Amino acid sequence: MAEINRSTILQTIQQYARESILPLTDAVKIAAKHNCSLRDIETIALEHCITPSRFQRNSLSCPEQLRLFRSRVAIIGCGGLGGRTAELLARIGVGHLLLTDPDIFSESNLNRQIFCNTKSLGYNKVDIVSQELLTINPALTSTPQVRHFNSSSINTADIVVDALDSTEARIELSKLCREQNIPMIHGAVKEWYGQAGIDQASSPLIQTLYTQQKGPAATPKVLPMTVSLIASIQATETCKYLLGHDSPLTGNWLQTDLRQCQFDTIPISYDI
């Protein structure tokens, strides 16, 4: 965008903004008037400390909001953990989500997978999630891939979310992320129990947690509350990383037990 155009756009934004908040309908009008995207308008607004209205309740500064707006997160698996993590990241204002999952929604997903409802049964998970997230955050760029993941699923991402449901796939994803030096936020759930943490070269979490290369054969039972809890942790850790905050899960992982209401932070062992 030309500099003259940017300053004209900024003047328009400043005319419409009230107490440094820019409503969505006004941002859309300004985008149409200046023949550019909603994303362009909101980027300029944030650069000048004007917050898009839908983010006004976030406890983030404009520079922090802008940082998330410019971030790219790859979510591998768009079912229970992936769908909920994607929703949370879209709501807080992450700008680009790369969603990968080969599956369609089926009845057994109804107990725990967000955007899975009786109308979306039979549709590709990534397509439904993409389309629903755009109604929550219209400036979001969402790139759905209906396929198993490969390096193209992650290589433009700042960070990867492991929302897979297989030991073998997790080990493969961890390896891909390490080759590209991209941190991976791991999450896994079963029944009332869950775990989450950060997998990276300096702390090999997946290697620690999955010592046997193959997982148990049976499909695990999973409760929706456990999915919400672990997805919340994954979304939180993703945001902390993107914002440059420290995390107590660096070098540790979180083990959760909703039956006993116990949450343990366990050090990742390096003696493997």
Place this chain on the structure above:
Amino acid sequence: MQVQVKLFAFFREGRFIKEDRELPEGTSAGKVVDDLGIDREEIGVLMINSRHCQFDTTLQEGDIYAIFPVIGGG
């Protein structure tokens, strides 16, 4: 010898969260798993005093032995 055994997640069901156990000298980590009736295929991580160990690692007096299952759903 006395060893504290800590169980996590669904391994706790029908068993305990943590327990001090009297064990013969030379007991291996794997023997404790077997005696608890836990299927070795369900094991995710074994740790003695916060360090990763194997089934054949020998336990010592005063060890804190943590047993974690594989949790793999998404």
